[in-house]
Amino acid sequence: RGPQRSRDVDSILREVDELQAKEIVLVAQDLASYGKDRPGELGAGSIVPLVRAVSAKVPRTRLLYLYPSDLTDELIDAILASGVPYFDLSLQHVSKPHLRRMRRWGDGERFLRRIADIRSRDSQAAFRSNFIVGYPGETEDDHDQLLAFVREASLDWCGFFEYSPEEGTYAVDLPDQVPAALMHERIAELRELQDAITAAKRDDLIDEVVEVLVDEPGVGRSHREAPQIDGIVRVPESLATGSFAKVRIVDAEGPDLVAEGATGAAGDREESSGAR
Structure with a gap:
């Protein structure tokens, strides 16, 4: 709550060093918008050098909650070079009105x-977004546009949230409240569509070899899975926590993947992924 406050770059980098993690979030x-609240010290665009500085210290740097504007x-280039070509875009809706x-x-x-442009730069880029359903004034045409977008964009992950009025907000007194x-x-229709898209994209990974970071015995994540919000990759429990390993995907179970066999494991020191 309240205005965004940007931390000093040095304090962030010190925390990265202290965590000794393989992935930083x-x-x-x-x-x-990191830095815009401190134009004299940081300034607009400061997120790019921050991402580069963190990426120089850890194998994976993941960014969450980016506004498309x-x-x-x-910034796209910095993300693609971060070890995690994963774009969490807060789109909210797609109907212009x-x-x-x-x-x-x-x-x-x-x-x-924009999504097509990113995919042209890296075909393995993964995408997540979130959308608000039922914001006051949302028409059937608005909803149909969102359905069409979800179908065409074919994002890896989507979250759909029902609008909830809050006292003191701009929207609470708007006309045309949606029952x-x-x-x-509407949200059930969107979730059903996205579940099918996610399942198909996970099925497409069967027989592929991917690199995972092992978060705990039997559980890993590739660049496509953010911790605690996306699916996981089930890996052999013999793989050391905190290690990277290349595994072959043999099955998909809903949002989760099942992998076997590992080659090229690296960094076997026991530690958590340290995502922050």
Whole structure:
């Protein structure tokens, strides 16, 4: 709650050193706006040198919660070089009129072009987003646009959340509140669609060899899975916690993958992934 406050770069890098982790997760209310609240010391665009500095210290640097309006080419390049080509984009919706009601930037066509551009740079890039369903004024056409976008974008992961009015907010007194029953119906339709997309993308990985970071005995993650919010890769329990290993995917169980056999394991020292 409250305004975003950017930490000093040095304090972040000291914490990275103290954690001695294999993967660091950078997260904020609006991560790409890091530094804008301290223009004299940090300034706009400071997230890029921060990502590069962290990436120089650890094998994996993962960024969570990016607004698409601040996703510059320079930031995309930094993410693709971070060891984790994973883009967590807070899109919220795709209908241009509805996004303006929400006081948000962008539209579905712009988002699709940006996603396609990233995929052209790295075909293995993974994507997550989140969407609000039932914000006041959402029409059937708005909902249909969101369904079409989810189908075409084919993101790895999506979260859908029903709008919930909060006293003191801009939206609480807006007209055309969406009935709860209709919100439930819309969100169920979206989740069913995304579940099928996620399952298909996971099936596509069967027989592929991927590199995982072992978080605990029997549980690993490739760059495609953020800790605690996405699926996992089930790996042989013999793999050391904190190690990297290349494993072959042999099955998919919903959002989770099953892997066997490991080659090229590296960094077998026992430690947690240390995601922060």
